[in-house]
Amino acid sequence: PLIPGHEVVGRIEAIAADVSGWSVGQRVGVGFLGGHCGRCEPCRRGDFVNCRDQPFTGMTRDGGYAEMMTARMTGLVAIPDGFDAIDAAPLLCAGITTFNALRRSQARAGELVAIHGIGGLGHLGVQYARRMGFRVAAISRGEDKRALATKLGAHHYIDSDRENAAAALQALGGAKAILATVSSPSAMSPLVDGLAPHGELLVAGAGQEPLSVSTLGLIFGERSVRGTMVGTSIETEDMLGFSLLQKISAMIETFPLEEGQRGFDRMMRNEARFRVVLTMD
Ligand SMILES: [Zn+2]
Ligand SMILES: [Zn+2]
Numbered sequence: 091p092l093i094p095g096h097e098v099v100g101r102i103e104a105i106a107a108d109v110s111g112w113s114v115g116q117r118v119g120v121g122f123l124g125g126h127c128g129r130c131e132p133c134r135r136g137d138f139v140n141c142r143d144q145p146f147t148g149m150t151r152d153g154g155y156a157e158m159m160t161a162r163m164t165g166l167v168a169i170p171d172g173f174d175a176i177d178a179a180p181l182l183c184a185g186i187t188t189f190n191a192l193r194r195s196q197a198r199a200g201e202l203v204a205i206h207g208i209g210g211l212g213h214l215g216v217q218y219a220r221r222m223g224f225r226v227a228a229i230s231r232g233e234d235k236r237a238l239a240t241k242l243g244a245h246h247y248i249d250s251d252r253e254n255a256a257a258a259l260q261a262l263g264g265a266k267a268i269l270a271t272v273s274s275p276s277a278m279s280p281l282v283d284g285l286a287p288h289g290e291l292l293v294a295g296a297g298q299e300p301l302s303v304s305t306l307g308l309i310f311g312e313r314s315v316r317g318t319m320v321g322t323s324i325e326t327e328d329m330l331g332f333s334l335l336q337k338i339s340a341m342i343e344t345f346p347l348e349e350g351q352r353g354f355d356r357m358m359r360n361e362a363r364f365r366v367v368l369t370m371d
Contacts, residue, residue, distance in 0.1 A: 096147035098154030125162025190321035197266035199223035207272035259284030
């Protein structure tokens with residue numbers, strides 16, 4: 091048995107003898123990556139996200155659906171004062187995923203960036219993209235999300251049920267980056283044709299079937315498809331600082347820990363708008 095749950099915020103209750111730089115009582119968070127080892131080859135090259143000996147919180151090591159948990163020092167994220175735990179927690183994976191993907195993309199201020207999918211990740215992606223200074227296009231199916239996407243900061247809304255999203259992006263000049271947050275690879279694939287030269291499709295949503303991309307679409311325009319996974323603990327602190335500065339927050343629903351199953355089921359049925367946060371006293 092394993093305790094599930096990542097995106098955890100709490101206070102340090104105790105620290106091991108060999109830990110320095112953190113203190114009892116300090117408010118900290120843990121995201122998906124449970125802390126790098128510092129010894130493997132990627133770590134020695136400074137690539138902590140791709141550490142080969144890193145626990146995945148709630149997947150390979152006990153997570154946060156609990157009142158207490160243990161964590162590696164290298165996985166800790168300092169939570170700034172002024173950030174409520176329930177607001178900081180849902181950013182520790184979804185926030186860093188979208189923030190870092192955009193911050194590390196080829197897109198520069200004023201260029202067109204598209205966010206594909208307005209859900210748990212996408213509703214944050216739109217906010218980050220807008221506050222980072224991009225021209226933002228939100229892509230979703232149907233008209234339901236139009237008003238929300240606009241409110242979150244999208245300059246353009248593309249209803250992919252009604253129009254060809256790639257053509258719509260090209261009509262806007264072509265996207266320098268498309269952050270794909272949906273869980274359907276077949277919905278992402280055609281968007282490659284909406285990229286500007288040197289544009290990148292950043293894959294943050296996981297799905298079962300493979301992505302199928304036109305090779306000519308990649309060659310002409312030298313476009314690329316790239317996976318993106320969260321970020322380091324210090325980058326997560328950058329993200330929290332930016333979120334506080336720019337007043338970016340996740341839309342959440344809260345459930346007490348005792349009703350965790352109800353919240354979990356709601357999330358799995360895709361009914362939550364948009365992130366479920368478990369609270370405890
Ligand atoms: Zn390592
Ligand atoms: Zn996550």
